[in-house]
Amino acid sequence: MTDPADLRRTYDRGTLDDGAVADTWLEQFRRWFDAAVADPAVPEANAMQVATIDAGGRPQVRTVLLKGLDERGVVFFTNYDSAKGRALAANPYAAAVLLWHAHERQVRVSGPVARVSAAETEAYFHSRPRGSQVGAWASPQSEVIASRAELEAREREIAERFGDGEIPVPPFWGGFRITPEQVEFWQGRPDRLHDRIRYVLDGADWRRERLAP
Numbered sequence: 524m525t526d527p528a529d530l531r532r533t534y535d536r537g538t539l540d541d542g543a544v545a546d547t548w549l550e551q552f553r554r555w556f557d558a559a560v561a562d563p564a565v566p567e568a569n570a571m572q573v574a575t576i577d578a579g580g581r582p583q584v585r586t587v588l589l590k591g592l593d594e595r596g597v598v599f600f601t602n603y604d605s606a607k608g609r610a611l612a613a614n615p616y617a618a619a620v621l622l623w624h625a626h627e628r629q630v631r632v633s634g635p636v637a638r639v640s641a642a643e644t645e646a647y648f649h650s651r652p653r654g655s656q657v658g659a660w661a662s663p664q665s666e667v668i669a670s671r672a673e674l675e676a677r678e679r680e681i682a683e684r685f686g687d688g689e690i691p692v693p694p695f696w697g698g699f700r701i702t703p704e705q706v707e708f709w710q711g712r713p714d715r716l717h718d719r720i721r722y723v724l725d726g727a728d729w730r731r732e733r734l735a736p
């Protein structure tokens with residue numbers, strides 16, 4: 524087996540200079556996100572890991588897809604009754620990280636979380652492929668199920684129930700928005716002297732600071 528301690532890479536693909544960084548976290552995020560999307564070497568540029576704290580105070584983390592980005596924050600969609608949905612009901616704060624290996628960059632976002640509006644959820648749900656809409660109804664996300672066959676039977680039953688008609692948004696499904704209080708941009712540099720620039724919400728204003736790597 525490979526000893527993970529033997530794995531070593533030099534990060535030298537870019538820099539994050541104080542003079543070049545954007546004035547706002549959103550503009551900086553968009554620059555890096557657009558660069559990631561444009562590069563075929565970055566698969567699923569919108570994959571992000573979201574950490575939550577459950578009612579027992581334990582952290583949990585999982586990957587979701589970033590589906591909305593504006594000055595209000597970052598949005599993902601999920602099952603509100605899932606483990607993450609229940610954790611967010613108990614502790615409405617989350618931290619997210621997007622890692623773009625090929626660019627040696629990560630972005631971290633943390634802050635309070637709230638459900639997006641019903642209109643936002645409606646608009647996104649109906650933009651999804653029909654199979655995904657059925658899947659949202661069919662999966663009691665995070666519950667223990669007896670078998671794969673049970674899931675597929677539920678899928679068939681839901682597909683039959685809605686026929687060719689419009690599939691409504693499941694009442695237990697929708698978006699969450701993390702409204703950032705902090706956003707940190709990390710660019711790998713040689714000798715582990717990476718660049719870290721953090722935007723911090725300070726009252727009504729944003730402060731920008733450099734962190735030691």
Ligand SMILES: Cc1cc2nc3c(=O)[nH]c(=O)nc-3n(C[C@H](O)[C@H](O)[C@H](O)COP(=O)(O)O)c2cc1C
Nearest residue numbers: 570585586587588599600601602605606607608665
């Ligand atoms: C690349 C990738 C994208 C995913 N996107 C989503 C997503 O957008 N929403 C979602 O609920 N789960 C998504 N998942 C599944 C979650 O990682 C997780 O298994 C699921 O949401 C249940 O998490 P929970 O039990 O902590 O609530 C994705 C998984 C991967 C690997």
